Amino acid sequence: DSGVTQTPKHLITATGQRVTLRCSPRSGDLSVYWYQQSLDQGLQFLIQYYNGEERAKGNILERFSAQQFPDLHSELNLSSLELGDSALYFCASSVLAGVRETQYFGPGTRLLVL
Amino acid sequence: AQTVTQSQPEMSVQEAETVTLSCTYDTSESDYYLFWYKQPPSRQMILVIRQEAYKQQNATENRFSVNFQKAAKSFSLKISDSQLGDAAMYFCAYRSAIDYGGATNKLIFGTGTLLAVQP
Numbered sequence: 009d010s011g012v013t014q015t016p017k018h019l020i021t022a023t024g025q026r027v028t029l030r031c032s033p034r035s036g037d038l039s040v041y042w043y044q045q046s047l048d049q050g051l052q053f054l055i056q057y058y059n060g061e062e063r064a065k066g067n068i069l070e071r072f073s074a075q076q077f078p079d080l081h082s083e084l085n086l087s088s089l090e091l092g093d094s095a096l097y098f099c100a101s102s103v104l105a106g107v108r109e110t111q112y113f114g115p116g117t118r119l120l121v122l
Numbered sequence: 123a124q125t126v127t128q129s130q131p132e133m134s135v136q137e138a139e140t141v142t143l144s145c146t147y148d149t150s151e152s153d154y155y156l157f158w159y160k161q162p163p164s165r166q167m168i169l170v171i172r173q174e175a176y177k178q179q180n181a182t183e184n185r186f187s188v189n190f191q192k193a194a195k196s197f198s199l200k201i202s203d204s205q206l207g208d209a210a211m212y213f214c215a216y217r218s219a220i221d222y223g224g225a226t227n228k229l230i231f232g233t234g235t236l237l238a239v240q241p
Binding site: 010039041043050051052053056063064066096098100102108109110111112113115116118 | 155159164165166167168169172213219227228229230231232233234
């Protein structure tokens with residue numbers, strides 16, 4: 009158990025819908041990362057937050073957005089869902105945002121868009 | 123841009139034997155980190171081992187060790203005394219250690235190697 013929690017574990021929804029994925033980092037960690045694992049794209053970095061502020065963006069679609077709240081939990085919002093958004097979404101956290109920080113992964117949220 | 127290549131989609135090993143998983147990477151940077159992550163059927167991503175590029179000594183964690191060849195840009199994982207619980211997908215990952223700002227902290231993953239352990 010990494011100490012990173014994600015809810016829900018599974019999510020089934022329909023195309024065009026909007027969902028919110030939640031992540032609670034390890035106690036004391038200020039930085040949160042979101043990754044997407046899909047069959048065709050593999051594991052890809054989406055976005056990073058540090059102490060409430062967006063720090064880095066990766067291959068995140070405009071239909072997707074995220075935020076980190078004052079209690080440091082983070083939410084990833086996915087809207088206008090398409091079949092291709094079906095994937096496993098991971099959250100990871102680290103103490104700080106520096107390049108030497110180890111990222112610890114949560115158990116993931118499996119999203120299925122029908 | 124940095125890339126990570128795992129050329130073995132699947133591997134198999136007998137219980138108690140040793141297996142080596144291959145990983146090569148491409149980068150023009152001199153300072154970086156390399157990782158092996160394990161993803162069992164539960165889909166949890168578990169950090170197995172971490173290597174810092176500026177360290178000559180190969181990292182080890184119990185039955186797991188790496189063979190880091192910086193000039194060849196090779197980073198293989200050796201699992202000794204394989205156990206049934208080692209069966210999983212293994213991902214090699216790269217991360218820059220130079221802070222350019224932006225998405226420097228992101229992990230860049232290979233496509234994974236599925237390891238089966240035969241009893």
